[in-house]
Amino acid sequence: MTLRLQGKHAIITGAGRGIGKAIARKFLLEGARIVVCDIARDRLETAASELGELGDVYALAGDVSQASFCDQLVQYATSVLGTVNVLANNAGIALFAPFLQQTEADWDRTMAVNVKSMFLLGQRVARVMIEHGQGGAIINMASTNGLLGERDLVAYNASKGAVVLLTKTMAIELAPYNIRVNSVAPGSIRTDMAIEGGVDESFVQAYLQKIPMRRHGAPDEVANLFAYLASDEASFITGDAVVIDGGQISEE
Ligand SMILES: NC(=O)c1ccc[n+]([C@@H]2O[C@H](COP(=O)([O-])OP(=O)(O)OC[C@H]3O[C@@H](n4cnc5c(N)ncnc54)[C@H](O)[C@@H]3O)[C@@H](O)[C@H]2O)c1
Known part of the structure; x- marks a missing residue:
């Protein structure tokens, strides 16, 4: 059986836990060689040693909202992997507060981690892909929260709304180089980020009534979608925002 990501060299951000770690595991199982990063060094080291049992994993800790770290990460990835032909821009944060109370600092940090990082890394990785002339795939993590409030x-x-349009613009400009760029828009996925939001069980039960499939998604289900979009099976898909939400935003 041919593995879907055999011969692919990928960077996955925010891979210390949650969906990013699930993407890393899936990419390895599909034959990719990977570089993982996370701002939480201990978490990253633990994840990398677990993932290392599945294949070639290299780890670098740092903050993807910093241009200097993005430079370092892409240089590191090209030196250990030879090239980069897949980028999974997954790292993100969610800071909860009512509109009238959200601080400027929270706004700036959210935009830096969730959007600027994808611009910075996307640009750097696309330059490497163009230099190698073999195309590639970039997948940016959006959310159903980028499509509805x-x-x-x-x-x-x-x-997350900005990620959707960053992705479409990258897709248009990078298409001539056979670089496909898509975003993924998950609904509610059961991870530490979702739990840290401070949800109680009665809230969770009420929330599930809004999801036609009556359950949260699992990180592995999102990872399967990333693997598909990274693979050559998705060769004519670019610029899309692919929703994975158990039907949540299909129902009024
Ligand atoms: N969990 C959900 O329901 C859900 C739904 C839709 C979209 N998403 C998106 O999926 C992505 C992953 O979410 P998750 O639920 O796995 O979250 P998570 O908090 O469990 O994991 C995110 C990881 O990213 C790392 N990270 C945060 N800031 C970083 C930075 N500046 N540089 C490098 N690494 C950083 C964190 O340390 C953490 O390990 C996020 O972009 C999130 O917005 C999550």
Whole structure:
């Protein structure tokens, strides 16, 4: 059986836990060689040693909102992997506050981590892909919150909306180089980020009524979609925002 990501060399951001770690695991199982990064060094080291049992994993800790770290990460990836032909821009944060109370600092940090990082890394990785002349795939993590509003998440929603249009613009400009750029828009996925939002069980039960499939998604389900979009099977898909939400935003 041919593995779908055999011969692919990928960078995955925010891979210390949650969906990013699931993407890293799936990419390895599909034959990719990977570089993982996370701002939380201990978390990254633990994840990398677990993932190392599945294949070639290299780890670099740092903050993807910093241009200097993005430079370092892409240089490191090209030196250990030879080239980069897949970028999974997954790292993101969600800071909860009502619109009237959200601080300027929270707004700036959310935009820097959730949007600027994808611009910075996307630009750097695309330059490497163009230099190698073999195309590539970039997948940016958006959210259903980038397509519809949700209370108490104003900066997060605005950042994820920006990811959707950053992606479409990158897709248009990078298409001549056979670089496909898509975003993924998950609904509610059960991860530490979702739990840190401070949800109680009665809220969770009420929330599930808004999802036609009556359950949260699992990180592995989102990782499967990333693997598909990274693979050559998705060769004519670019510029899309692919929703994975159990039907949540299909129902009024
Ligand atoms: N969990 C959900 O329901 C859900 C839904 C839609 C979209 N998403 C998006 O999926 C992505 C992953 O979410 P998750 O639920 O796995 O979150 P998570 O908090 O469990 O994991 C995110 C990881 O990113 C890392 N990170 C944060 N800031 C970083 C930075 N500046 N540089 C490098 N690494 C950084 C964190 O340390 C963490 O390990 C995020 O972009 C999130 O917005 C999540």
